[in-house]
Amino acid sequence: MYVVYYLKVRKVKFKYLSILILSSALTQVYAQKRDLKPRIVVLTDIAPNDIEPDDMESTVRLLVHADQFEIEALIATTGWSNTGGDERIDLIHNALNAYGKDVSNLMKRSNQKKFSNDESVQKVGYWPSVAYLRSRTLTGSSKMGMKFIGNSNDSDGSNLIIKLADEKDERPIWITVWGGANTFAQAIWRVQQDRTPEELKAFLHKFRIFTITDQDRPWSKGDTIAYTESSHQWIRKFDKDLMFLWDECTWKHQNDTGMSMRSIFKTTATSALCTRNINGGWRAIPRLLCMLCLMVYLILTLQPRLVGAAILPIA
Numbered sequence: 001m002y003v004v005y006y007l008k009v010r011k012v013k014f015k016y017l018s019i020l021i022l023s024s025a026l027t028q029v030y031a032q033k034r035d036l037k038p039r040i041v042v043l044t045d046i047a048p049n050d051i052e053p054d055d056m057e058s059t060v061r062l063l064v065h066a067d068q069f070e071i072e073a074l075i076a077t078t079g080w081s082n083t084g085g086d087e088r089i090d091l092i093h094n095a096l097n098a099y100g101k102d103v104s105n106l107m108k109r110s111n112q113k114k115f116s117n118d119e120s121v122q123k124v125g126y127w128p129s130v131a132y133l134r135s136r137t138l139t140g141s142s143k144m145g146m147k148f149i150g151n152s153n154d155s156d157g158s159n160l161i162i163k164l165a166d167e168k169d170e171r172p173i174w175i176t177v178w179g180g181a182n183t184f185a186q187a188i189w190r191v192q193q194d195r196t197p198e199e200l201k202a203f204l205h206k207f208r209i210f211t212i213t214d215q216d217r218p219w220s221k222g223d224t225i226a227y228t229e230s231s232h233q234w235i236r237k238f239d240k241d242l243m244f245l246w247d248e249c250t251w252k253h254q255n256d257t258g259m260s261m262r263s264i265f266k267t268t269a270t271s272a273l274c275t276r277n278i279n280g281g282w283r284a285i286p287r288l289l290c291m292l293c294l295m296v297y298l299i300l301t302l303q304p305r306l307v308g309a310a311i312l313p314i315a
Contacts (some may be wrong), residue, residue, distance in 0.1 A: 010077050013160070035121065036071060037124050038070065038171065039070045039169070039175060040176060041073040041207075043075050043177045043184065044058075044059070044177075044179050045076075045077055045180065046081075048088070055179070056091060059091075060090065063098075066099070066128055066133075067125050067126060070122045072136060072160075073136050073256060074092050075137075075157035075183055076089040077139075077180055077182065078140075079209075079236075080179070080218070080219040083144050084143050086141070089137060093137065096134060096137065103129075107127045115127075115129040127265075138298070140156075141153055144180060144217065145217060146185070146216070146230060149189050157184070158187040161184060174207050174208045175208070175210070178231075181211055181235060183229035184207075184223040185216070185232075188235065200241075205242075209235070214246070216229075216230040216232050217230045
């Protein structure tokens, strides 16, 4: 009996791994037709550094790789650092302020001389303008939980997600969920209400979702709040037509490893290392990125079992 169960589990894991590899390959095929970037949408419960710095770190990391991804939307949402009503879109704009100071240096990497008049479709190597990124910075759902998904919950973020799916573009849209996915759930609900089942299926086929745990329910010590309160569970019901990847364990292990090494990050040697490596290419972007890179290096060195394929920047 246990052997059968083990084989079934292995079969399921292999199935999803195969789907992921195939999807990644297809994304590259679509992009290589015209050397286009992969499309991404970020849902983030970004917060001040003294509350939860990870999403700001990930935003910085994303912006210094903005020549590799077509950033379709940066959407401030609810999540474990914000259970509703305190969406910090201003912090995204703060990161964009730093990007604006550095982008002229970053553009030297690809010998880019100016910004395109039309930034709606971008090739790999193109650094987007701050104006473009600001135009794609929006607020999403401000109420946490499945009970709020419905007529009164549409937002600029959910409306843009629908608009992106309607564009005549073969490339799939990757949604990185650093907070709660309720903004995407609202977009699904709206399409479900307004369109036919076939049109809903076509909408779902456009997306690839990667979420960090389930943050459409409040954080609790011991993770005791029921998953049924969350819109994530409702989204999973569409799994026949939607790729929904849910990372529940790896990030927790990684966080615990990082916290156990906190004293290392306070040393003089570490400070000197950061100072030497912050060059003219990205001088104004917060030094947290350097600390983040060092932490990742230590994790991968001391915890080799965590090594895996990084598809998209995640918080």
